[in-house]
Amino acid sequence: MTISKSLKNILLIELLLPTFLLLIGVYHGLMQVIYRSGMIHSQKELHLDYYQGLTLHGVINAVVLTTFFAVAFGHACMSFFLGKEPGKKASWLSLWMMVAGTIMAAWAMLAGKASVLYTFYAPLKAHPLFYLGTLILVVGSWVAFFDWVVLYKRWCKENPGKPLPLAILGTLVNFTVWFVCTLAVGYEIIVLLLPWSMGYTTDINIPLSRMLFWFFGHALVYFWLLPAYVMFYTMLPKLAGGKLYSENAGRLSFFLFLILSIPVGVHHQFSEPAFTPSTKLFQSILTFGVALPSFITAFTLAASLEYAAWKRGARGLFGWMAKLPYLDKNNGLFGYLICGMILFIFGGLTGIINSSYTLNAMVHNTAWMPGHFHMTVAGPVFLAIIGMSMHIISSITGKEIKFKGLYTLTPYLWMFGILIFSFGLMWGGLIGEPRRTDLGMTYLNPDSPLFRSDWVKTTGMALFGGIIMTIAFIFYFTSIMGTILGKRVKERAIEFPVAEPLHNEKHIAIFHTFKPWLAIMAVVIVLAYTPAIANALKNTGRGAPPYNPDSAIPVTIKNELK
Amino acid sequence: MDKIELRVMKLTAGMLAIFLLALLYASYARNVGMPACVPYSGVFSKPHLQQIDSNTYEAFFVAKMWSFEPSDVYVPAGSDVDIYLTSSDVVHGFNISEKAVNLMAVPGAINKKTVHFEKAGIYKIVCHEYCGIGHHSMEGEIIVYDKTK
Ligand code: HEM
Ligand SMILES: [Cu+2]
Ligand SMILES: [Cu+2]
Numbered sequence: 001m002t003i004s005k006s007l008k009n010i011l012l013i014e015l016l017l018p019t020f021l022l023l024i025g026v027y028h029g030l031m032q033v034i035y036r037s038g039m040i041h042s043q044k045e046l047h048l049d050y051y052q053g054l055t056l057h058g059v060i061n062a063v064v065l066t067t068f069f070a071v072a073f074g075h076a077c078m079s080f081f082l083g084k085e086p087g088k089k090a091s092w093l094s095l096w097m098m099v100a101g102t103i104m105a106a107w108a109m110l111a112g113k114a115s116v117l118y119t120f121y122a123p124l125k126a127h128p129l130f131y132l133g134t135l136i137l138v139v140g141s142w143v144a145f146f147d148w149v150v151l152y153k154r155w156c157k158e159n160p161g162k163p164l165p166l167a168i169l170g171t172l173v174n175f176t177v178w179f180v181c182t183l184a185v186g187y188e189i190i191v192l193l194l195p196w197s198m199g200y201t202t203d204i205n206i207p208l209s210r211m212l213f214w215f216f217g218h219a220l221v222y223f224w225l226l227p228a229y230v231m232f233y234t235m236l237p238k239l240a241g242g243k244l245y246s247e248n249a250g251r252l253s254f255f256l257f258l259i260l261s262i263p264v265g266v267h268h269q270f271s272e273p274a275f276t277p278s279t280k281l282f283q284s285i286l287t288f289g290v291a292l293p294s295f296i297t298a299f300t301l302a303a304s305l306e307y308a309a310w311k312r313g314a315r316g317l318f319g320w321m322a323k324l325p326y327l328d329k330n331n332g333l334f335g336y337l338i339c340g341m342i343l344f345i346f347g348g349l350t351g352i353i354n355s356s357y358t359l360n361a362m363v364h365n366t367a368w369m370p371g372h373f374h375m376t377v378a379g380p381v382f383l384a385i386i387g388m389s390m391h392i393i394s395s396i397t398g399k400e401i402k403f404k405g406l407y408t409l410t411p412y413l414w415m416f417g418i419l420i421f422s423f424g425l426m427w428g429g430l431i432g433e434p435r436r437t438d439l440g441m442t443y444l445n446p447d448s449p450l451f452r453s454d455w456v457k458t459t460g461m462a463l464f465g466g467i468i469m470t471i472a473f474i475f476y477f478t479s480i481m482g483t484i485l486g487k488r489v490k491e492r493a494i495e496f497p498v499a500e501p502l503h504n505e506k507h508i509a510i511f512h513t514f515k516p517w518l519a520i521m522a523v524v525i526v527l528a529y530t531p532a533i534a535n536a537l538k539n540t541g542r543g544a545p546p547y548n549p550d551s552a553i554p555v556t557i558k559n560e561l562k
Numbered sequence: 563m564d565k566i567e568l569r570v571m572k573l574t575a576g577m578l579a580i581f582l583l584a585l586l587y588a589s590y591a592r593n594v595g596m597p598a599c600v601p602y603s604g605v606f607s608k609p610h611l612q613q614i615d616s617n618t619y620e621a622f623f624v625a626k627m628w629s630f631e632p633s634d635v636y637v638p639a640g641s642d643v644d645i646y647l648t649s650s651d652v653v654h655g656f657n658i659s660e661k662a663v664n665l666m667a668v669p670g671a672i673n674k675k676t677v678h679f680e681k682a683g684i685y686k687i688v689c690h691e692y693c694g695i696g697h698h699s700m701e702g703e704i705i706v707y708d709k710t711k
Pocket of ligand 1: 118378469
């Protein structure tokens, strides 16, 4: 399908800007494993200290990259599956807002005025432009979403009775969740953090600010994941040479994500005061519920892949696993999605461990956590993002993918690296390594009284895995640079591999309407969060003034001026 | 959705239910609880250790940039220690890995967990939430000594 020049440019900017920023993001990932392993014992290398680098790493990789990609992929899906291009004005406005927000936040981080990590937990205080930039980035993504809703309504009118394409359903569900959850963090930023960081208010309620953050924060992880799920359902079976085992399963999973992604945020706060055990237990149970759609997905996709392999001539109970197009150079995207899925088996299982609050006490805030989520966000999410970015860029510019060997090898190398890296981190976490800590300064510094010799092997493993991941990323980067610098050889167009459903499926009415699901979503959120809000307001004794990360004396405007 | 699919969904739901029962069993029958929720009061911002009876202690910890107060606490082996925790500035962590004591120190709120120390030894308390430039040196100790020696 051909697309307009304007949309082509938007997609190129939205996909390439984060790709370049990833150079900073991955560089800091590498630096973190080096610092942590005790190879260097310094606070700062190249003028960037550990926590500033970690803030950049989290914000670029987990917020900027994922948001830009979700919007670009949404635009591409709307155009391809609905046959309708997003409005020109809205999509450019959305892009400029996201770019402006990113620049503001990037300035604050690079200037060292926002070394508060991507979760910006108060009462550590960042420069107001850091909060504002993040907010503008988010609102920019809303603008694109509002425009899609208009497209969707128009499409429904023109196609009465036709089932909504699964990819569109997934995209709309994803951005509905995103819109609702970002309202909470928007409130946190506008009402609590901005006036406080500018000195208009003196103190804020910290448990409340954390609760608002996690109302957003857990849904954020599904916002990362759902574009990958859209690819898994609607494209992966085709790439494997087969069909989608059940489309209704896909619809059910997306709707379950709609109702359960948000009311589980307190599971990040099991170790915290102010929230009662019953508030926590309720959300712990809901978290088990939200594992269900992922299990459904795992089954449906395994069945689809098995079917594809049979068609390729596989035999026996497990024979199908060997008969898939793993290293096919002309089908590189398959490797990105399949490696992502393999990593997600481990990412998902460790996630269930985290959400069981009794086990959570063993792992919360230890190195286990980055071990876990590099198998989710840096696993299926990241691989789907970079694989699909290459696919879209190559098709809309009409350029052939360059260095196909490197491109095809990347996901396997990355997966191998992550497995070692995450194993090291998770093992380290179980023997007490804290996360978000410049271990090389103290715990991994033989000259320090805090030295922990038992953490040498685990941080060393993470280092080894991290180096492999970095090499994999260099492969990818080389290939994408080669591609954009290459010559145009085919028509510019958006093409997706589309998987058809295997069976002639029953039309289940409830899977074709948003309304009841939206109503349930609202009810569950109210049920889960009313007690949490009440706890935060009732059990907090005093507000907190802002602190800069480098001083134990709170910031007041007078101190700032001195 | 076909038969196999429905069967798989039921199996999954069953498996998740088992996980959930295990969790409830651990927390109610085996007492692997969550931190308790204690109403705020200024009393908790004064760091100290207090003996309640022969083997029960109350330890009032205040986390601050970048140390725990008290920074070392001595209790005899076999004690139960009620740990109360708050922060006087930013958010900190409080992790005793060997005992799976995993708490957040949040300004304006009081965290509590009761721990039984059976074996003598030095239990390190590590701050595991980023709390500013000194975060990586924020550590404390609970020293459990042998009464008989
Ligand atoms: C070469 C590749 C990478 C390496 C070596 C790496 C390494 C690390 C390490 C060691 C940490 C933990 C630091 C600490 O807790 O002290 C970390 C945190 C993190 N990483 Fe990565 N990473 C890589 C790529 C990625 C990618 C691709 C993503 C996401 C798309 C990602 C997302 C994150 C996030 C969200 C955090 C948490 C930040 C925080 O705790 O504030 N990383 N990374
Ligand atoms: Cu979560
Ligand atoms: Cu700390």
